[in-house]
Amino acid sequence: MPTLRLTALGVGAGLPVREPSGTALLLPRVQLRCLLRLPNLLVPRDGIIDTGSPFSWFPEAIWSQFRRGTDYEDLPFEPGTVAPNGRTAGWNFTFRFVRFLQPIGLHDGSSELVRDGLIAQFANGNPPSFARTNAPAVAVIGLWGGALEGTNVRIATDATTGRLTGALEW
Amino acid sequence: MTADTLTTDSLRDARLRELAALYPPPVIAEWLADRSWLNEQMNDGALAAHYGKVVAVYNRAVVGVGDNYLDMLLELSPKFGVHPERIVALYLGE
Numbered sequence: 647m648p649t650l651r652l653t654a655l656g657v658g659a660g661l662p663v664r665e666p667s668g669t670a671l672l673l674p675r676v677q678l679r680c681l682l683r684l685p686n687l688l689v690p691r692d693g694i695i696d697t698g699s700p701f702s703w704f705p706e707a708i709w710s711q712f713r714r715g716t717d718y719e720d721l722p723f724e725p726g727t728v729a730p731n732g733r734t735a736g737w738n739f740t741f742r743f744v745r746f747l748q749p750i751g752l753h754d755g756s757s758e759l760v761r762d763g764l765i766a767q768f769a770n771g772n773p774p775s776f777a778r779t780n781a782p783a784v785a786v787i788g789l790w791g792g793a794l795e796g797t798n799v800r801i802a803t804d805a806t807t808g809r810l811t812g813a814l815e816w
Numbered sequence: 817m818t819a820d821t822l823t824t825d826s827l828r829d830a831r832l833r834e835l836a837a838l839y840p841p842p843v844i845a846e847w848l849a850d851r852s853w854l855n856e857q858m859n860d861g862a863l864a865a866h867y868g869k870v871v872a873v874y875n876r877a878v879v880g881v882g883d884n885y886l887d888m889l890l891e892l893s894p895k896f897g898v899h900p901e902r903i904v905a906l907y908l909g910e
Contacts, residue, residue, distance in 0.1 A: 653859075655859075656861070656864070657867075657908065657909055658867050658910065675910075689842055689844065690848075755848040775907055775910070779869075780828075780885040780886045782905055782906065
């Protein structure tokens with residue numbers, strides 16, 4: 647079964663808690679990420695695997711480099727449709743839907759899952775962390791739209807290190 | 817965002833475009849090797865002191881820690897004589 651290794655990236659210091667027995671426990675703060683091969687970009691961008699996000703979405707810092715008509719086409723809302731805001735931690739955003747005209751690759755540097763015709767959201771603006779640091783923007787790979795369908799997300803704990811591990815199988 | 821910020825960002829962007837034109841595009845295999853190294857460092861907790869910052873990596877070494885990625889690229893690209901996108905950088909946070 648083809649597999650790509652997801653990176654369990656620590657995104658903050660661990661949170662110490664105390665069990666009723668008195669034992670200290672350090673709770674990790676991780677995200678499962680892969681690399682994304684995207685059209686018209688020289689180097690990959692990070693994608694957060696988030697099955698709690700209804701759709702995949704790209705911040706403006708990424709999608710602004712794609713070419714309309716070459717890399718994607720717009721999927722405008724039907725007249726009268728009131729689009730909800732997209733929501734993520736600490737940020738609400740408006741968006742539009744697009745379909746990619748170029749393949750998108752989810753990869754780990756060696757294995758790659760190639761997706762054609764991905765339907766995704768292009769957010770208007772960027773998350774607060776980007777506005778503050780200009781750091782390379784991160785996309786979210788969500789539940790529907792053609793990225794994760796037909797895959798299994800496997801989450802485990804490494805027996806040796808005790809750390810979370812993740813993989814995408816298809 | 818203020819007008820001053822916009823001006824500063826525009827100047828940064830212009831300078832980065834100049835640097836990008838000076839150097840060949842990054843070799844993806846080299847970029848990936850540095851990114852894998854960065855992931856290992858993060859998973860080992862070696863970068864825990866830098867949460868909330870942008871960390872830059874080149875040739876399997878941390879070459880910069882800062883608050884603004886573009887400022888770091890403006891310094892690091894000419895310092896190492898490489899295309900700005902050859903510098904692997906990641907914001908350590910959500």
